[in-house]
Amino acid sequence: MTxxxxxxxxxxxxWKDDEHEAMCRPHRTQALALSDKARAIRIPLVFAGDxxxxxxxxxxxxxxxxxxxxxTPATEVDISSAYSxxxxxxxxxxxxxxxxxxxxGDDFIAAASRIEQAPPEVRRVEMPSPAHCADxxxxxxxxxxxxxxxxxxxxxxxxxxxxxxx
Numbered sequence: 001m002t003x004x005x006x007x008x009x010x011x012x013x014x015w016k017d018d019e020h021e022a023m024c025r026p027h028r029t030q031a032l033a034l035s036d037k038a039r040a041i042r043i044p045l046v047f048a049g050d051x052x053x054x055x056x057x058x059x060x061x062x063x064x065x066x067x068x069x070x071x072t073p074a075t076e077v078d079i080s081s082a083y084s085x086x087x088x089x090x091x092x093x094x095x096x097x098x099x100x101x102x103x104x105g106d107d108f109i110a111a112a113s114r115i116e117q118a119p120p121e122v123r124r125v126e127m128p129s130p131a132h133c134a135d136x137x138x139x140x141x142x143x144x145x146x147x148x149x150x151x152x153x154x155x156x157x158x159x160x161x162x163x164x165x166x
Contacts, residue, residue, distance in 0.1 A: 024103030034093035044074030056090035076125040119165035
């Protein structure tokens, strides 16, 4: 009798696991597809490892291949729009995870919570710039002794755009 009871419990548990997997599979597939779409969006002129950007995905893979910054004629609007699109897709993936917690592990739930807290839009973008004199003087001596000494000093180069949020 005990053998039959044990066998019945095993069959029941197997059936429940199959039911759970069948219920969760579409949610996982959709959340990961949205996260992959968000990961694929490159925000021009912004370092991909920037914490404000790298959290906008489920999982831990970071984008590679940033491309040439000089070849990107992006504007502040392009950067803001790309961030907004990336945040929207990542937010949809996060909402799926948080609405169906029973289908996801703790690491996905934690990532989804971080995504939900990310700002929805950029308030201001500070564009990349070469080193220059603080007052705008076009010095050709930057990087050498005495450059910009009578023009407010040297403002260092900024290779990446910086995003500012509310």
